[in-house]
Amino acid sequence: MPRFQTTDPGYRNKHGQTVIARTGFPSESFPGQTIYHLRCGHCGHDYGSNGSDIHKRRCPATRMGPKGNPSAIRLRIFSLRKASKTCGIL
Numbered sequence: 001m002p003r004f005q006t007t008d009p010g011y012r013n014k015h016g017q018t019v020i021a022r023t024g025f026p027s028e029s030f031p032g033q034t035i036y037h038l039r040c041g042h043c044g045h046d047y048g049s050n051g052s053d054i055h056k057r058r059c060p061a062t063r064m065g066p067k068g069n070p071s072a073i074r075l076r077i078f079s080l081r082k083a084s085k086t087c088g089i090l
């Protein structure tokens with residue numbers, strides 16, 4: 001059985017993040033590292049990651065909450081704040 005390297009396109013880590021492609025862009029935070037294009041298997045979010053972080057990488061869009069849909073929750077909080085602000089003016 002062939003083993004995927006963590007930097008191979010198609011590799012999926014234990015957090016459900018799949019390597020789409022090697023971008024070839026150098027990492028700004030880690031000299032010598034290359035940025036890889038990753039996609040979240042849960043929400044489809046596309047983002048870049050250092051090659052050395054792929055195996056432990058979590059989705060930047062969903063990592064804030066263990067369950068549910070955090071971005072929807074944040075949006076709801078934002079709407080509530082906006083609503084309360086409007087109410088305050090009135």
Ligand SMILES: [Zn+2]
Pocket residue numbers: 040041042043044045059060061062
């Ligand atoms: Zn996600």
